[in-house]
Amino acid sequence: ETGVTQTPRHLVMGMTNKKSLKCEQHLGHNAMYWYKQSAKKPLELMFVYNFKEQTENNSVPSRFSPECPNSSHLFLHLHTLQPEDSALYLCASSQDWSADYNEQFFGPGTRLTVL
């Protein structure tokens, strides 16, 4: 148990569906992250929020839309996804966003399959 929870754990959706991924951290951290993890590839940073403000958007397609209502919750809204978006989506949090010692705590991920 890392103190970061994600729901759902598994999601299957069609290309025309709209769904949302939820992340919650119970660690009192100020920064939260969305990553995409594909097989045999490095973790891809998608979005970073620091004190609820988005600080990074690494050229992510607009079909992925993040939302951070407070420092403890993070959402990833999905719409009109493509099959190549199938992957494990990991949420993480850390005490601060910009620091040399920036240990990130990860949730278990949502395994997303787009049909």
Place this chain on the structure above:
Amino acid sequence: GQNIDQPTEMTATEGAIVQINCTYQTSGFNGLFWYQQHAGEAPTFLSYNVLDGLEEKGRFSSFLSRSKGYSYLLLKELQMKDSASYLCAVVDSNYQLIWGAGTKLIIKP
């Protein structure tokens, strides 16, 4: 560009020792992390190195050479539960984590 290289997969025997290497070329260096990730689970923190040398923590040790852009994770007295992926990540000059693709470690009895 920034790059982290690790072997894709390694196999070792229960009770033995294994060394997982990581080489990096990044814009600046502000530390290096190792994480462990069991299949279907969250990555979890193993170690952090920012100065050259060896950091030991129980059965696991991590080594860093900044001049060579090189680190390794050493696992001793391997147990079946050590079967997992091991992720190397470097903190660059912008304090962003640059991740390797991970090394899948398979432990055989």
